[in-house]
Amino acid sequence: MNCRVKICGITSLEDALHAVNAGADALGFVFYDKSPRYISPEAANAIIALLPPFVVPIALFVNADESLVNALISGSKRWIIQFHGDESPESCAKYAVPFYKAIRMKPEVDLQVEVERYSEALAILLDAYKLGVPGGTGETFDWHLIPENLAKPVILAGGLTVDNVAEAVQAVRPYAVDVSGGVEKEKGLKDPDKVALFIKRAKGLLPVL
Numbered sequence: 001m002n003c004r005v006k007i008c009g010i011t012s013l014e015d016a017l018h019a020v021n022a023g024a025d026a027l028g029f030v031f032y033d034k035s036p037r038y039i040s041p042e043a044a045n046a047i048i049a050l051l052p053p054f055v056v057p058i059a060l061f062v063n064a065d066e067s068l069v070n071a072l073i074s075g076s077k078r079w080i081i082q083f084h085g086d087e088s089p090e091s092c093a094k095y096a097v098p099f100y101k102a103i104r105m106k107p108e109v110d111l112q113v114e115v116e117r118y119s120e121a122l123a124i125l126l127d128a129y130k131l132g133v134p135g136g137t138g139e140t141f142d143w144h145l146i147p148e149n150l151a152k153p154v155i156l157a158g159g160l161t162v163d164n165v166a167e168a169v170q171a172v173r174p175y176a177v178d179v180s181g182g183v184e185k186e187k188g189l190k191d192p193d194k195v196a197l198f199i200k201r202a203k204g205l206l207p208v209l
């Protein structure tokens with residue numbers, strides 16, 4: 001299976017280019033100022049101007065003001081937005097760029113209903129629910145909560161690491177996987193070896209020993 005990989009929480013050009021050279025399909029940039037992975041719109045737009053054309057830059061917002069989102073996307077036409085808060089379907093769809101909607105998974109979430117609500121989303125990203133923490137929790141959720149016949153591509157996130165990503169891809173068969181904390185050496189800084197190994201294992205290019 002050809003599983004794509006998004007490396008999230010990029011804060012430097014060095015980490016961005018290393019992830020791309022290791023085979024990342026998409027890079028995530030966090031514009032949530034309470035995150036240790038926060039990057040300014042100016043710094044992120046400078047990085048994405050140097051990315052090769054087939055790499056997708058993804059801008060992550062949590063209940064952000066419209067003016068902040070518009071300020072970012074006015075700097076580059078390449079962005080896809082990942083809404084990671086409580087944004088309504090209407091507020092996600094009002095921008096000039098495509099979007100993904102993150103759903104924080106717990107047993108009472110009906111994914112079929114969420115997929116219908118966010119009908120204009122390109123894909124849904126499934127992350128672990130943790131009270132008071134909007135994302136980047138480093139925690140997994142119960143993958144059995146994901147139905148097989150969802151009408152949107154699934155990006156699987158939440159607590160993925162070099163040790164569990166191959167199993168996750170096998171079990172869920174997602175369109176893509178997304179990782180942040182599992183490939184860091186400290187919060188906000190990627191570990192190049194873990195990034196490379198994670199991508200190889202997600203794409204089935206290396207056996208898990």
Ligand SMILES: O=C(O)c1ccccc1NCC(=O)[C@H](O)[C@H](O)COP(=O)(O)O
Pocket residue numbers: 008009028030032035036037060062084127134135136137138139157158159160178179180181182
């Ligand atoms: O990464 C953050 O700090 C963050 C903060 C607030 C909202 C979302 C955030 N990250 C979202 C992501 O896309 C992460 O990649 C995803 O939550 C998975 O994180 P992890 O469990 O650390 O791999």
